[in-house]
Amino acid sequence: MMPKLKCVNKSQWEKNCTQRRRDAKNTQRLHPSWFFFAEPLRLFAFACVFVFYLLACDSSEIKPVDIYPEDMCSHCRMAISDQSFASEIFTDTDEVYKFDDLGCLEKFKEKSTGLKIAATFVKDYETKKWLPYERSTIVQTSIKTPMGSGKVALADSGRAKEILEQFPVNN
Numbered sequence: 397m398m399p400k401l402k403c404v405n406k407s408q409w410e411k412n413c414t415q416r417r418r419d420a421k422n423t424q425r426l427h428p429s430w431f432f433f434a435e436p437l438r439l440f441a442f443a444c445v446f447v448f449y450l451l452a453c454d455s456s457e458i459k460p461v462d463i464y465p466e467d468m469c470s471h472c473r474m475a476i477s478d479q480s481f482a483s484e485i486f487t488d489t490d491e492v493y494k495f496d497d498l499g500c501l502e503k504f505k506e507k508s509t510g511l512k513i514a515a516t517f518v519k520d521y522e523t524k525k526w527l528p529y530e531r532s533t534i535v536q537t538s539i540k541t542p543m544g545s546g547k548v549a550l551a552d553s554g555r556a557k558e559i560l561e562q563f564p565v566n567n
Contacts, residue, residue: 458486460517460526461484461492465477468494469497469542470485470494470495470504472497474542474543475496476495476496476542477542478541478542480521480522481521481542481548482494482495482518482519483498483500483501485505486515486517487513488513489512497541498548498549499541499543499544499545499547500545516529518549520549521549522555525551527551532551533550533551533552534548535547535548535560536565537564538563538564538565539559539563
């Protein structure tokens, strides 16, 4: 014999369902204690990410990148072995072209007329620090450079004259 099923009327069934929903919502509110700190932590994390994003976007100044032993000249494909003669071109699409000699830099510029250059940096011959190309003095000397151009960049124009007198060009 089968047990008789008790029929529940519609209103009783709706009450039971509503009560179950309330119970489910109440159990969702009972989280571990760390949950009560989750919202402030989320806001703090969002604020940190936002601040770092603003700081990263703020630096619109282009800065030269380091040259590593495995880097090769973008013109002649030789390894950039002597930092005294290194140079770099940055394009408006964030590409970086590195050179081992100022002669290579100039030849590359001549060949790449359609290239939109955002910045050019050269290394000071004496200090080996990066200089913007516009603020440097480039002199033709008899100094042996990697590709034999003899061109060196200096920050000080007075010092450039001294280097030119010390290493005059042999015609």
